[in-house]
Amino acid sequence: MSILLEMISRGWNNFLARPNGSLSLRFYVQPTMASLLALRAGIQDARQGRQGYLWAMLTRPERRLQLLHEGWRGAMTPFLLAIALDCIYQLMTIRFIYPLELLFTATVLALVPYALLRGPFNRLARLFLPAPPTPPAAPAKQQ
Numbered sequence: 691m692s693i694l695l696e697m698i699s700r701g702w703n704n705f706l707a708r709p710n711g712s713l714s715l716r717f718y719v720q721p722t723m724a725s726l727l728a729l730r731a732g733i734q735d736a737r738q739g740r741q742g743y744l745w746a747m748l749t750r751p752e753r754r755l756q757l758l759h760e761g762w763r764g765a766m767t768p769f770l771l772a773i774a775l776d777c778i779y780q781l782m783t784i785r786f787i788y789p790l791e792l793l794f795t796a797t798v799l800a801l802v803p804y805a806l807l808r809g810p811f812n813r814l815a816r817l818f819l820p821a822p823p824t825p826p827a828a829p830a831k832q833q
Contacts, residue, residue, distance in 0.1 A: 697790070700788075701788065720768055724768040727767070728804045731760075732812040735815075736816045736819050737815075742812050743805065743808035743809045744809050765801050771800070773796045776796060
């Protein structure tokens with residue numbers, strides 16, 4: 691148990707030290723890139739009349755897998771870039787790669803901003819875009 695606590699403590703200390711060290715610009719560029727991709731996806735969602743991203747994930751379990759796939763397609767590039775840059779950072783500063791720290795940092799810098807901002811961007815886009823066309827109503831069946 692103490693080894694696990696030491697790993698968590700080291701990982702957290704390393705994460706907090708990263709914005710001040712080398713390659714610190716990525717702490718601003720990567721969330722910005724993920725936010726821009728979330729903006730694009732939110733606008734597409736608004737044009738298609740879809741619900742907010744996280745809200746749909748929480749309330750529509752039948753679409754959850756599809757939404758996860760869409761979200762991964764949208765956030766894959768900044769996530770993989772975050773992994774590559776954190777590998778470089780760890781090799782430059784620590785001279786070793788800690789995979790859990792790597793995944794945590796990449797998730798915080800790329801996936802979290804994308805997931806949190808896609809829905810609000812959808813809501814904002816709905817304010818400025820025309821309402822999506824409603825599908826024609828199906829004719830009632832005659833008995």
